[in-house]
Amino acid sequence: MKYLAVDVGGTSTRAVVTSEDGTCVGYGRAGSGNPTSSGTANAVAAIVEATRNAMAQAGSAPADIAVGLVGIAGANAETGQWLRVEVAKAGVPERLTFEADLLVAYFSGSLAADGYAIVAGTGAAAIRVRGGQIETICDGLGWLLGDAGSGFWIGHRAVLAATSALDRRGPATLLADLFTSQLGIEQIVRRGPNGRGVALDQVVRAVYDLRPVELARFAPLVFEAAEHGDDVALQIVADASDALAATLAAVVMPDIGGPLVLGGSILSQQPAIAQRVARALDASANVITVSDGLAGAAVLALRRGGVDVDAVVFDRVRASLATLR
């Protein structure tokens, strides 16, 4: 028998087929599948496409799959049941269970029954894990209410800093140049008939043509400007670090010292932010950075199928998965 694991993300969705000993034998990818930011139809399509690609590489048929497990934002019994029906219509194995994306991220980094995970990609949230389950969560409230320190949050601040500089309300910043340049807008000093700068008018139209969550694409400009010593960008990075540290601190309990799993593009690609966030725990805590939650989804799929996932099996999952990517 084989085991199917899917990790649904805001940027991409990944699936893997694993043997009983933890060897990953088929890997597949698809686009964004976050049901909140991309819609539920897209989520189903992404799960189905990534699964088919992984099953094709593994040479597996639906009947070969003993257990399938999908890690997805906002997973609970209700969304799970709904998604199960939709995904089954598309010919994917029906024995799918659903888990929170944060829990599969945690188990991508650690097998410990108790610990913490914090993920900052397009969104941001932290969990405390006890007995292998999420005991509490902080943030993950979406772009309008939270996701403090996330890619959206940083990208939104980049755009606010750039536009307020162009609007002469805020301090000059390299972000204004990087932002207009990325949008392909020339910084003309001329004013339009409404009394506003022509470039700023173009920026406003370009931004409102995006869905708000797409502002996450401007987060890399902040890191670029910060590398050049731009004060505004450095402040955004510091504020994001503080926000993520506060989110983690809100789930920490004295009786659980770690481990701490860091995930998502912001925490896996920005070591300075990761270090600041990890200081919310004791210096002795084991800190593991993961690129996504796929290995953890595989761990939970194997366990649901009755496989005893020990350190040897866990290492095999991660090593064989790395060769397939």
Added chain:
Amino acid sequence: MKYLAVDVGGTSTRAVVTSEDGTCVGYGRAGSGNPTSSGTANAVAAIVEATRNAMAQAGSAPADIAVGLVGIAGANAETGQWLRVEVAKAGVPERLTFEADLLVAYFSGSLAADGYAIVAGTGAAAIRVRGGQIETICDGLGWLLGDAGSGFWIGHRAVLAATSALDRRGPATLLADLFTSQLGIEQIVRRGPNGRGVALDQVVRAVYDLRPVELARFAPLVFEAAEHGDDVALQIVADASDALAATLAAVVMPDIGGPLVLGGSILSQQPAIAQRVARALDASANVITVSDGLAGAAVLALRRGGVDVDAVVFDRVRASLATLR
């Protein structure tokens, strides 16, 4: 002949019919008509409804109207032409011209050819007026990009402060109690199956059911909490004041000392914010607060019709309008 003036706002739309001597003889109201936040169809419907109500009270027919002038956000030749066609279809006088909402707000407070206006209602923006025209504008970039210090901006911060307190990421604040109470949500301490507090989950669903700009409805909670000395609320008020002062400062030129017209619910109802904002100009500047732009729209309609609007006519417009409201 009569003169029609309409002032289109994010919360309500107002129309007035004026005689040649400046006496207001018919007044009408309708709902939100801001084309950005409410949609263009709503804008047209609000202009038509407010106009019909005002013309009915005045006993005027479309043929009686020499000139009509509409103050509306983002007005320019293009939106003007489009709106003119749509409004004409609904049987409203075709001789409508369109002006920026900020310019009619300015002329509601002053007849001076040069000066400043800053309006903070649902949105926020400042203008410098020279020779009776807008020379430059700052902010007014909408909820996602600017409107710093506006009702939306303050309401959004109220909601962020309340949710981060409920989420234990941010400091405790009276705003959490006022906010959940306004939403009719009980602050239950129990956690749901996803590890999040039940009350916070309900708050998140309630907020995402709103259009973002509707968060402006929570701005009054900040002023209520600030009156009780809540530190978080006092900081929001201070930040809003600073943001609005920066917006005004960005349009000030040394050769124009004033007057300064303050408009919109935030500046007309919050004297502490208004005083802080006015400090962006010399203490000697004449500061006038207006409730909306309707009197200014009437001034500009009369002028377009060739009427010489002097101080006597201006006072008559404002006094007779006050009796009709």
